[in-house]
Amino acid sequence: MKSTLLGIALTFSLISCLQAQKAPGYMGRRLFIRPEIAYAPALLGPTANNRGGADYIYGEQGGGFGFNAKYGVQAGYAISRSEVLSFEGSYMATGMIMEASTPSILFQNNSDQHYLFYKLSGPEIGLAWNVYNVNNGSIAPIGSYVTVRARMAFLSGTVLDKRTTYYRSNSSAGHLPLGVIPRYRHLSLGAEVGRQMMIGNRMVLSLSMEVNVEPFNLLRLLLLEDYTFETNQQVFHNAAYARMFRHSLVMFKTGVGYLF
Amino acid sequence: MTGVKTTLWPGFAMLLLAILTGCAPYEVQFEGPYDDSKNTAGSYIPNEILTVENGQIRLYPINLTEGKTLSNLPAGIEKASINHAHTRIAYKIPGQNIVIIDTAGASIDVVANSAAASWFDWHVNNQTLYMLNGTTLSFWGPAVSVISTNLSNFFPQGSTDRTMSTVAIAADGTVVATYRYFSGSSVGRMGWVSLAGAVKAVNLTSSNETGRWMRVSREGDIILCGTTFGTTSINNFRLNLTQDVVTQPTARSFAAPGPSNDLLVYATSGKLNISDTNSGTVLNRNINTASLTALDW
Numbered sequence: 001m002k003s004t005l006l007g008i009a010l011t012f013s014l015i016s017c018l019q020a021q022k023a024p025g026y027m028g029r030r031l032f033i034r035p036e037i038a039y040a041p042a043l044l045g046p047t048a049n050n051r052g053g054a055d056y057i058y059g060e061q062g063g064g065f066g067f068n069a070k071y072g073v074q075a076g077y078a079i080s081r082s083e084v085l086s087f088e089g090s091y092m093a094t095g096m097i098m099e100a101s102t103p104s105i106l107f108q109n110n111s112d113q114h115y116l117f118y119k120l121s122g123p124e125i126g127l128a129w130n131v132y133n134v135n136n137g138s139i140a141p142i143g144s145y146v147t148v149r150a151r152m153a154f155l156s157g158t159v160l161d162k163r164t165t166y167y168r169s170n171s172s173a174g175h176l177p178l179g180v181i182p183r184y185r186h187l188s189l190g191a192e193v194g195r196q197m198m199i200g201n202r203m204v205l206s207l208s209m210e211v212n213v214e215p216f217n218l219l220r221l222l223l224l225e226d227y228t229f230e231t232n233q234q235v236f237h238n239a240a241y242a243r244m245f246r247h248s249l250v251m252f253k254t255g256v257g258y259l260f
Numbered sequence: 261m262t263g264v265k266t267t268l269w270p271g272f273a274m275l276l277l278a279i280l281t282g283c284a285p286y287e288v289q290f291e292g293p294y295d296d297s298k299n300t301a302g303s304y305i306p307n308e309i310l311t312v313e314n315g316q317i318r319l320y321p322i323n324l325t326e327g328k329t330l331s332n333l334p335a336g337i338e339k340a341s342i343n344h345a346h347t348r349i350a351y352k353i354p355g356q357n358i359v360i361i362d363t364a365g366a367s368i369d370v371v372a373n374s375a376a377a378s379w380f381d382w383h384v385n386n387q388t389l390y391m392l393n394g395t396t397l398s399f400w401g402p403a404v405s406v407i408s409t410n411l412s413n414f415f416p417q418g419s420t421d422r423t424m425s426t427v428a429i430a431a432d433g434t435v436v437a438t439y440r441y442f443s444g445s446s447v448g449r450m451g452w453v454s455l456a457g458a459v460k461a462v463n464l465t466s467s468n469e470t471g472r473w474m475r476v477s478r479e480g481d482i483i484l485c486g487t488t489f490g491t492t493s494i495n496n497f498r499l500n501l502t503q504d505v506v507t508q509p510t511a512r513s514f515a516a517p518g519p520s521n522d523l524l525v526y527a528t529s530g531k532l533n534i535s536d537t538n539s540g541t542v543l544n545r546n547i548n549t550a551s552l553t554a555l556d557w
Binding site: 158159161162168173175178179 | 293306346538
């Protein structure tokens with residue numbers, strides 16, 4: 001009887017230990033919701049307010065040093081002791097410079113040239129798989145992690161500034177519409193390294209860096225021999241792609257959230 | 261906990277930085293914001309080229325599609341001129357005073373004592389109409405600086421049979437005129453006098469040539485004029501005031517320089533033409549050139 005009781009106690013203790021080792025979450029807390037801000041120095045293009053590098057030359061207060069920023073929320077759920085699946089939504093805005101042309105109304109076979117500054121903005125959604133390094137003491141969702149992510153941006157463009165050079169400087173008839181529907185969807189694949197820390201009992205602080213690329217259009221552009229785009233819509237699409245590629249190539253993120 | 265504290269401050273610093281970067285709005289807007297869906301251009305093309313056909317003023321757009329007749333004006337107009345801004349037109353019926361109208365034909369003013377004017381045109385300032393009566397210049401609108409409004413000094417002393425047909429005032433105040441006189445023989449000339457008083461002149465091809473029309477380019481440095489001699493012969497002369505050179509381009513019965521110096525509107529038999537020497541294109545449309553008495557751009 002004594003040995004039976006000892007056996008049962010040992011079994012339950014073992015089960016208990018095994019369960020504790022395998023239980024996901026930090027102290028059993030598996031879900032976190034974290035508002036966050038991502039930003040990157042605008043070195044290869046303007047921000048939505050025309051700061052940063054490669055700025056719109058007619059913006060008198062353009063140039064200098066600026067950051068592209070986006071704001072979002074991430075919800076993560078620990079599916080194991082080392083893995084978190086997360087869903088994110090954010091809003092981004094950046095600046096884009098584009099040149100377009102339209103046939104001259106007044107002079108046949110000639111064209112008017114347009115130098116445009118777009119604000120490119122819209123929502124993004126993403127799905128991420130985060131792997132925490134259990135070997136250095138991390139337990140998902142707390143500790144250092146590596147993430148792979150797919151993200152889709154649904155962007156629209158607004159022309160904030162325009163400089164049109166009319167053929168023969170004759171602007172009396174205006175110019176034809178650009179013919180651009182300023183919508184663009186950008187799918188990117190990304191990797192992220194970061195660390196999420198506890199602040200107090202429930203709060204978490206996250207610091208990370210992510211790299212994003214959009215390989216599909218990149219391959220298409222690299223394989224293209226002729227970079228002449230026939231329509232302003234194509235020009236817009238490719239300008240938006242190029243801007244987004246540079247905009248989100250390297251981003252730094254920080255967020256403060258709550259662990260449930 | 262120590263690890264948290266050391267990373268906490270850089271984290272909040274980055275947070276603050278990121279928030280601040282999003283606060284400055286875009287400030288400078290030249291032609292924006294621009295909404296392509298609200299761009300209705302193409303439905304309206306301004307009429308800039310003026311003709312007088314059958315005694316009526318007609319206005320054509322620069323692409324020579326359908327023009328319009330200012331049908332609210334009296335018949336019998338012989339000459340009309342439109343300013344470079346294409347906002348005002350001056351016209352004249354023989355024997356009557358010059359009338360100033362807008363491009364819809366609404367009357368602005370009647371120039372007093374202008375019934376005897378033999379030539380008139382708009383200055384490049386778009387506000388002043390200068391008129392020639394005999395050898396005397398007069399102005400409607402703001403006066404412009406010229407060496408003298410008395411142009412009789414163009415004629416040699418002792419010459420007779422003096423006739424001055426057309427006149428133009430360049431942007432720099434130089435006065436250009438075509439005139440004829442007799443001084444032992446008949447002489448037809450094109451002369452110009454600057455504000456400093458330097459007079460220059462060239463003989464026209466024929467001694468009995470008479471100036472028919474004269475136009476100044478929008479920049480005010482090119483003078484184009486047409487002369488007639490005999491019954492049907494026509495010559496054109498082009499004075500470049502910057503270079504002080506007179507050339508003789510292809511003769512047109514009527515011509516006028518366009519908004520830039522490589523654009524020209526001119527009449528040929530049965531057609532109104534626009535040539536663009538920059539692109540090498542020529543546009544044309546049929547008009548009744550037999551009834552054409554004035555052309556301007």
